[in-house]
Amino acid sequence: MSMKQPLRVAVTGAAGNISYAMLFRIASGEMLGKDQPVILQLLEITPALDALKGVVMELEDCAFPLLAGIVQTDDANVAFKDIDYALLVGARPRGPGMERKDLLEANAAIFSAQGKALNDVASRDVKVLVVGNPANTNALIAQRNAPDLDPRNFTAMTRLDHNRAMAQLAGKTDSTVNDVKKMIIWGNHSSTQYPDLTACTVNGKPALDLVDRTWYEGTYIPEVQQRGAAIIKARGASSAASAANAAIAHMRTWALGTDENDWVSMGVYSNGEYGIAEGLIYSFPCTCTNGDWSIVDGVDVSSDFSKEKMAATEQELSEERDAVAHLLP
Ligand SMILES: NC(=O)c1ccc[n+]([C@@H]2O[C@H](COP(=O)([O-])OP(=O)(O)OC[C@H]3O[C@@H](n4cnc5c(N)ncnc54)[C@H](O)[C@@H]3O)[C@@H](O)[C@H]2O)c1
Numbered sequence: 001m002s003m004k005q006p007l008r009v010a011v012t013g014a015a016g017n018i019s020y021a022m023l024f025r026i027a028s029g030e031m032l033g034k035d036q037p038v039i040l041q042l043l044e045i046t047p048a049l050d051a052l053k054g055v056v057m058e059l060e061d062c063a064f065p066l067l068a069g070i071v072q073t074d075d076a077n078v079a080f081k082d083i084d085y086a087l088l089v090g091a092r093p094r095g096p097g098m099e100r101k102d103l104l105e106a107n108a109a110i111f112s113a114q115g116k117a118l119n120d121v122a123s124r125d126v127k128v129l130v131v132g133n134p135a136n137t138n139a140l141i142a143q144r145n146a147p148d149l150d151p152r153n154f155t156a157m158t159r160l161d162h163n164r165a166m167a168q169l170a171g172k173t174d175s176t177v178n179d180v181k182k183m184i185i186w187g188n189h190s191s192t193q194y195p196d197l198t199a200c201t202v203n204g205k206p207a208l209d210l211v212d213r214t215w216y217e218g219t220y221i222p223e224v225q226q227r228g229a230a231i232i233k234a235r236g237a238s239s240a241a242s243a244a245n246a247a248i249a250h251m252r253t254w255a256l257g258t259d260e261n262d263w264v265s266m267g268v269y270s271n272g273e274y275g276i277a278e279g280l281i282y283s284f285p286c287t288c289t290n291g292d293w294s295i296v297d298g299v300d301v302s303s304d305f306s307k308e309k310m311a312a313t314e315q316e317l318s319e320e321r322d323a324v325a326h327l328l329p
């Protein structure tokens with residue numbers, strides 16, 4: 001038996017699709033390690049508590065050795081009490097023909113209430129990942145409603161975009177994702193995101209020497225930007241298993257560190273790095289050590305192409321921020 005103290009992991013929207021693909025993997029140790037017990041603190045809206053009960057019954061029936069307890073509630077102050085990790089998934093998904101920012105009106109209020117609850121009852125070191133869309137701006141709302149917590153504790157998920165970008169590049173170059181290093185997603189988890197291959201290598205060779213510029217600009221970037229919409233069109237529902245996988249990977253990397261000579265993309269609080277407006281939650285290349293992230297310094301963003309793409313996604317994030325100004329104390 002492990003001697004480690006259990007860590008408390010809150011998951012919101014715990015009866016939803018992403019959570020169904022995520023909770024069992026967290027409970028089996030895939031997120032925080034095979035020697036780390038966890039207590040799951042699950043939040044749902046009142047009408048979904050019955051469905052949540054079913055999920056909890058299934059979690060019990062797995063008899064996971066690392067699952068040290070389960071809380072199920074419709075009260076954020078109960079769900080977030082003393083938590084070390086928060087995966088904020090609970091929010092409406094978009095349907096066909098919508099942009100993620102069209103969800104702002106429906107979802108923004110959720111994150112101001114949850115930011116306040118995190119501020120009041122979570123561990124002061126809580127690591128928060130916002131998955132619910134529009135993820136960057138929802139993370140901003142939660143962060144601004146939690147004035148007693150370090151803004152660095154709040155992150156938004158662009159790891160799914162990062163993984164998509166790696167897989168598409170590996171396919172094009174007849175390699176595997178293991179050969180692809182130093183991918184970057186800049187900016188918003190939206191169709192303005194900038195999947196940037198400038199620093200990226202495949203088997204140690206510069207990615208941009210291996211692919212045609214026309215394919216990069218005209219096919220690759222738009223396909224990565226539109227992958228979420230393509231999945232909604234094909235599946236009739238937004239990505240769930242791949243989103244759950246990315247959320248687990250984001251938290252695992254944050255907690256346990258990045259691989260040597262590589263980095264990941266994370267939506268994090270900007271302190272003005274790369275000229276991005278301070279206070280936005282913007283996706284940057286990040287390394288993680290000892291449970292802390294830092295933005296990679298010195299990536300070449302000097303081309304007009306990069307400058308234009310990074311500014312466009314920053315502009316969209318500023319507009320989203322301004323649209324929810326009433327929720328930003
Ligand atoms: N960042 C990303 O890469 C990414 C990827 C995929 C999906 N998403 C987003 O994740 C969100 C969830 O997707 P899903 O497919 O699981 O949706 P879903 O509708 O299957 O599940 C959402 C769940 O959240 C619950 N919920 C709603 N309001 C809540 C609240 N205030 N507190 C707690 N729970 C609440 C609902 O009852 C529901 O069970 C959507 O906003 C979707 O767009 C983000």
Ligand SMILES: O=C(O)C[C@H](O)C(=O)O
Nearest residue numbers: 094100133228229238239
């Ligand atoms: O595209 C969506 O709305 C869901 C999610 O954000 C995704 O990228 O798959």
